[in-house]
Amino acid sequence: MWIFGWKGPSGFSARSTAEEVTQGIDGTGLTAIVTGASSGLGLETTRVLALHCVHVIMAVRNTEAGRDVRTAILKEIPTANINVMELDLSSMASVRKFASEYNSSGLPLNILINNAGVMATPFMLSQDNIELQFATNHLGHFLLTNLLLETMKKTSRESKKEGRIVNLSSEAHRFAYSEGIRFDKINDESGYNSIYAYGQSKLANILHANELTKHLKEFSTCNR
Numbered sequence: 404m405w406i407f408g409w410k411g412p413s414g415f416s417a418r419s420t421a422e423e424v425t426q427g428i429d430g431t432g433l434t435a436i437v438t439g440a441s442s443g444l445g446l447e448t449t450r451v452l453a454l455h456c457v458h459v460i461m462a463v464r465n466t467e468a469g470r471d472v473r474t475a476i477l478k479e480i481p482t483a484n485i486n487v488m489e490l491d492l493s494s495m496a497s498v499r500k501f502a503s504e505y506n507s508s509g510l511p512l513n514i515l516i517n518n519a520g521v522m523a524t525p526f527m528l529s530q531d532n533i534e535l536q537f538a539t540n541h542l543g544h545f546l547l548t549n550l551l552l553e554t555m556k557k558t559s560r561e562s563k564k565e566g567r568i569v570n571l572s573s574e575a576h577r578f579a580y581s582e583g584i585r586f587d588k589i590n591d592e593s594g595y596n597s598i599y600a601y602g603q604s605k606l607a608n609i610l611h612a613n614e615l616t617k618h619l620k621e622f623s624t625c626n627r
């Protein structure tokens with residue numbers, strides 16, 4: 404479709420590859436977490452960040468798959484610095500465990516890429532009894548971000564480099580329920596529509612990013 408070739412103000416289009424977008428960037432000294440890094444966009448994000456010398460922590464629910472991906476990337480980029488850590492975003496206990504281990508590891512954190520996601524699943528509840536798409540795509544990432552924020556702020560202060568938090572949303576945020584986010588009906592199976600519920604979770608990703616932007620602008624103003 405013509406729209407995929409249309410270039411935005413950045414000079415890139417939907418056809419641009421991750422390698423094209425990052426050409427000339429040196430990520431030496433930066434550390435990034437990529438959620439859902441064992442396949443799809445997360446895998447390619449991991450590979451290209453590693454190509455640019457970023458230390459990448461693959462946060463994955465299937466660590467065996469994560470280690471296989473790490474091995475494959477190392478074959479292509481022998482200098483890649485990649486670690487694999489277990490994270491199941493549909494479980495708040497798993498998110499807390501991951502964040503606690505990460506925060507006590509002493510590693511810095513410059514970039515958090517909230518990429519993992521499930522799409523249009525039949526109605527299911529997470530381990531915490533919350534509708535699965537909302538729990539995985541939004542709540543898990545919301546909690547993860549909050550729990551890692553102090554480490555990100557500390558890294559930013561010490562390195563004097565602004566951090567980056569990226570929430571992978573989707574055009575599907577336009578196709579949420581008519582009332583947007585159904586705060587009082589998140590777990591209502593009778594009115595569940597898998598596409599609208601996906602859109603609802605992707606809308607939440609955007610609202611989360613907007614709110615973080617406001618919050619972190621205040622932080623950067625206060626820390627100049």
Ligand SMILES: NC(=O)c1ccc[n+]([C@@H]2O[C@H](COP(=O)([O-])OP(=O)(O)OC[C@H]3O[C@@H](n4cnc5c(N)ncnc54)[C@H](OP(=O)(O)O)[C@@H]3O)[C@@H](O)[C@H]2O)c1
Binds near residue numbers: 443494518
């Ligand atoms: N591809 C597109 O065209 C497109 C368009 C718009 C937005 N997006 C967004 O981009 C992101 C990546 O999409 P993708 O196409 O690369 O999807 P994908 O290939 O299906 O990969 C999704 C990743 O998320 C992981 N994941 C799922 N549930 C998880 C959980 N509970 N805890 C931890 N990880 C979990 C999966 O792990 P497993 O391998 O273990 O299942 C997988 O690695 C998603 O947020 C999606 O909404 C994609």
